Amino acid sequence: xxxxxxxxxxxxxxxxxxxxxxxxxxxxxxxxxxxxxxxxxxxxxxxxxxxxxxxxxxxxxxxxxxxxxxxxxxxxxxxxxxxxxxxxxxxxxxxxxxxxxxxxxxxxxxxxxxxxxxxxxxxxxxxxxxxxxxxxxxxxxxxxxxxxxxxxxxxxxxxxxxxxxxxxxxxxxxxxxxxxxxxxxxxxxxxxxxxxxxxxxxxxxxxxxxxxxxxxxxxxxxxxxxxxxxxxxxxxxxxxxxxxxxxxxxxxxxxxxxxxxxxxxxxxxxxxxxxxxxxxxxxxxxxxxxxxxxxxxxxxxxxxxxxxxxxxxxxxxxxxxxxxxxxxxxxxxxxxxxxxxxxxxxxxxxxxxxxxxxxxxxxxxxxxxxxxxxxxxxxxxxxxxxxxxxxxxx
Numbered sequence: 553x554x555x556x557x558x559x560x561x562x563x564x565x566x567x568x569x570x571x572x573x574x575x576x577x578x579x580x581x582x583x584x585x586x587x588x589x590x591x592x593x594x595x596x597x598x599x600x601x602x603x604x605x606x607x608x609x610x611x612x613x614x615x616x617x618x619x620x621x622x623x624x625x626x627x628x629x630x631x632x633x634x635x636x637x638x639x640x641x642x643x644x645x646x647x648x649x650x651x652x653x654x655x656x657x658x659x660x661x662x663x664x665x666x667x668x669x670x671x672x673x674x675x676x677x678x679x680x681x682x683x684x685x686x687x688x689x690x691x692x693x694x695x696x697x698x699x700x701x702x703x704x705x706x707x708x709x710x711x712x713x714x715x716x717x718x719x720x721x722x723x724x725x726x727x728x729x730x731x732x733x734x735x736x737x738x739x740x741x742x743x744x745x746x747x748x749x750x751x752x753x754x755x756x757x758x759x760x761x762x763x764x765x766x767x768x769x770x771x772x773x774x775x776x777x778x779x780x781x782x783x784x785x786x787x788x789x790x791x792x793x794x795x796x797x798x799x800x801x802x803x804x805x806x807x808x809x810x811x812x813x814x815x816x817x818x819x820x821x822x823x824x825x826x827x828x829x830x831x832x833x834x835x836x837x838x839x840x841x842x843x844x845x846x847x848x849x850x851x852x853x854x855x856x857x858x859x860x861x862x863x864x865x866x867x868x869x870x871x872x873x874x875x876x877x878x879x880x881x882x883x884x885x886x887x888x889x890x891x892x893x894x895x896x897x898x899x900x901x902x903x904x905x906x907x908x909x910x911x912x913x914x915x916x917x918x919x920x921x922x923x924x925x926x927x928x929x930x931x932x933x934x935x936x937x938x939x940x941x942x943x944x945x946x
Contacts, residue, residue: 553686553687553689553694554685554686554687555595555596555682555685555687556685557685559598560595560601564600564601566637566638567601567603567604567638568587568601568604570636570637570638570640571587571604571606571636571638571640572587572684573636574606574619574634574636574640574642575587575606575608575683577618577619578608578610578615578618581610581614581618583608583609583610583614584608584609584610584645584666585606585607585608585610585642586606586607586608586666586681586682586683586688587604587605587606587681587682587683588605588606588607588669588670588680588681588682589605589673589678590605590678591603591604591605591682592680592681592682592687593677593678593680593693593697595682596680596687596694596697597697597729603638603639603640603641604638604640605640605641605642605643606634606640606641606642606643607642607643607644607645607666607669607681608642608643608644608645609644609645609663609664609666610642610644611630611644611662612624612627612630612631612632612644615632615634615642616632619632619634619636621634621635621636622634622635623635623639625641626641626643628660629643629646629660630643630644630646630660630662631643631644644662645662645663645664645665645666645668645669646660646661646662646663646669646672647660647661647663647668647669647672648660648661648672648714649661666681666688667690670690670691670705671690671691671705671706672705673705674704674705674711674715674718674721674722675693675696675702675703675704675705675718675721675722675725675737676691676692676693676696676703676704676705677693677696677697677702677703677725677729677731678693679691679693679705680693680694691705691706696734700729700730700731700732701731701732701733701734702722702725702726702729702731702732702733702734702737703733703734703736703737704718704722704734704736704737704740708736708737708739708740708741709740709743709744711740712740712741712743712744712747713744713747716744716747716748716749716750716751717748717751717755717756717759719741719744719745719747719748719781720748720751720756720759720760720763720776720781721759722737722738722741723759723763723772723775723776723781724759724760724762724763724766724772726766726768726771726772726775727762727763727764727765727766727767727768727769727771727772727773728762728763728765728766728767728768729766729768730766730767730768731768733775741779742779745779745780745781745784746784747784748781748784748785749784749785753785753786753787753822753823753824754824756785757802757823757824757825760802761802763776764799764800764801764802764805765800765801765802766800769798769799769800770798773798773805774798777791777793777796786819786822786823787816787819787820787822787823790813790815790816790819791809791813791816792813794812794813795809795812795813795816796812797809797812799867801867803829803832803833803836804836804863804867806820806823806833807832807833807836807837807840808867808868810833810837811837811840817834817837820833832860835856835860836860836863836864836867836868838856839852839856839860839861839864840864840868843864843868848925848926849879849882850882850886850925850926851922851925851926853879853882853883853886854886854888854889854890854921854925857889858879858880858883861879861883862876862879865879886925887924887925887927887930887931888921888924888925888931891917891921893931894917894920894921894924894931894936895931895932895933895936896920896933896936896937896940898913898917900933900937901913901916901917901937901940901944904937904940904941905940905941905944905946907946912944912946916940916944920936920939920940923939924936
């Protein structure tokens with residue numbers, strides 16, 4: 553089968569041309585070179601192509617001699633990054649031997665045969681190569697694309713024994729490509745499901761984030777729970793059936809799970825996500841509680857800002873689009889949008905009351921802020937200090 557590069561956008565054409573220049577340079581030195589992996593799959597599906605991987609029979613030391621601009625990103629596994637306007641990861645044909653930890657090969661052996669290199673890959677849709685405009689397809693990946701199937705290369709049981717993360721990748725591709733998982737591949741996942749516990753939570757989270765962004769995320773997340781994959785993964789193994797839910801945003805999904813089952817917050821650290829991500833999750837949970845307690849929306853907007861509130865509404869409110877303009881207007885009309893905009897500060901209050909600073913001061917500033925935000929008081933220094941004199945008793 554031949555592909556037509558003219559169907560690509562300008563960026564993708566440049567990317568392919570520069571990749572083919574790298575391959576031509578390898579050919580000039582009597583080495584083979586092929587475009588492989590996701591870029592071949594995506595060009596057949598008409599999906600965006602962001603990067604290109606290349607495979608070759610040249611050894612890493614050969615590549616370092618042939619190309620001037622290189623970075624040895626994974627030289628022990630045969631991977632050299634070659635810079636030719638764009639970065640290309642170029643990897644020596646290899647076979648992988650032994651996977652005692654279900655995560656990484658015990659040994660990598662370089663080979664001279666493209667078929668041997670492609671047969672170690674996870675799924676047929678990812679095991680195709682491209683030479684010029686010709687697709688090289690030893691494992692019927694084109695047929696599986698046409699039939700919308702995720703199918704393991706060779707023996708599916710062996711593929712998942714080699715790297716347990718491939719089981720979750722099957723669900724991720726199911727979501728991203730809107731494909732089904734082929735029957736024998738699905739059966740092999742069921743048979744190997746407990747081996748997912750050997751995979752680091754960091755690698756799992758990367759896949760789950762991509763899964764959530766896919767067009768078929770609902771079906772993929774449902775299968776994640778149906779298979780019981782969650783039972784072998786930190787945090788997710790604590791989830792009760794009554795808390796099961798879905799979202800096309802990973803952080804929102806975690807927030808919804810925690811809302812449905814509040815005890816999950818005790819296990820949030822097990823996900824090993826960033827503090828910023830944890831803060832977003834906690835903010836979503838807090839906003840949800842405030843929204844359901846009929847708290848003045850002006851106070852919620854002031855405390856969390858327009859972006860977080862809009863994010864909450866987008867994922868938690870069915871009539872989100874109908875409320876966009878009213879929420880934006882409400883935010884724009886706030887007398888102040890942060891604490892610094894308050895017309896008085898701690899020093900003003902201390903001086904007015906002739907008191908020493910203490911925990912009481914934070915409470916007073918909070919009271920003033922709320923009253924200004926809700927319009928009970930004007931953001932005027934004299935008016936605010938007058939209220940302080942009349943109402944603050946220490």
